[in-house]
Amino acid sequence: MAKILLPAGWTHGTETEFDVPDGPLTEVLKGFAHAHPAHRRRLLGDDGEPLAYFNVYVDDDPVARADRAAAEISADSVVVIVPPLAGG
């Protein structure tokens, strides 16, 4: 299983690390949002697609917006989501 790591500011003191199936990054994010509806509004737009403005790091490497559609998440990867304004 891959993992998704969310900021603690999003989860308000609850779990921040989640196991997710590997696969295309876009599908991993959509699948996670559907499985965890409390985080859906932060991750997906009204069209059901992942919002583009937050930053995504896969195994500590940033994934540029233009590269996300083609990005694949392997079973041992960690996907980190960080908004452009973080902390506080």
Place this chain on the structure above:
Amino acid sequence: MATVPGAVLRLGSPPWMARWLESEPQPLPGSWFADETPQIEVEVPAFRIDRRPVTVAEFAAFADATGYVSGAERAGHGMVYGERFWEERAGACWRTPGGPGTGVDDRADHPVVHISWSDASAYARWAGKRLPTEAEWELAARGVQYRIWPWGDQWLPDRANTAELHAGRLDALDAWLDWWRDTCREHGPLPRTTPVGTFAPAGDSVHGCSDMAGNVYEWTATPSRLYADDAPCDPALRHVMGRYRVIRGGSWMNFRYQVRCSERMHGDPGGWSNFALGFRCAASAREGPARDESGG
């Protein structure tokens, strides 16, 4: 500009601050604030800092004189908090902070918003100044003595532009969302900034700086780093260290806890901005042109 004497500053928050935050009726875990600890001793040479954030009128003078096009203008959109969540709103920029149909004609003395780190740096260079470092910003906000807010340790909601000025006491995110949705429906997604210096002198810092708590988030020059390599930090937040720049002061969007003098936020300097994000400038206290002293 205010002149701030050089000082040795214990940058950041003492250990009791995280415990106090956890004891308060606010929704975030104490660990979320761990990046403002441990305190570290920093020697800050004398400097000057703007008493107020850069205004719409001041930024307009810069844009008119230079033809500067901001990051949000180039991108064709700016980050606005809509009724649901953050969104990239087409046409939102410093000239139209809520998007098309909004404007700044009646906001000349408000802090300019939708300012990226590059926008702020470009203005500062043009003005012969620079962005303050994180340590300069905190020293200007609270002095050497640790103060939770610029005026002291007692929260006084009428001394700063926070969401609590508009909505009354806020302890939970849901209450904030209710207030913001109602505000959006009545006024649209316009930033709830106030004219710079509105809360002076009662809300000013010991060094005579206004709006250090709330009104707009303010960029600093300092790259985001933990104060100690082994400092506790939220694992996701750790990924911005070395990548983002420190943002200070909180904004009109925040509760009292996010506008503390030692509160740290971190912003992506790669062109991003939002409708609550502005800046103020600093300069060396030494004689001579600040432009030369800033390294160009």
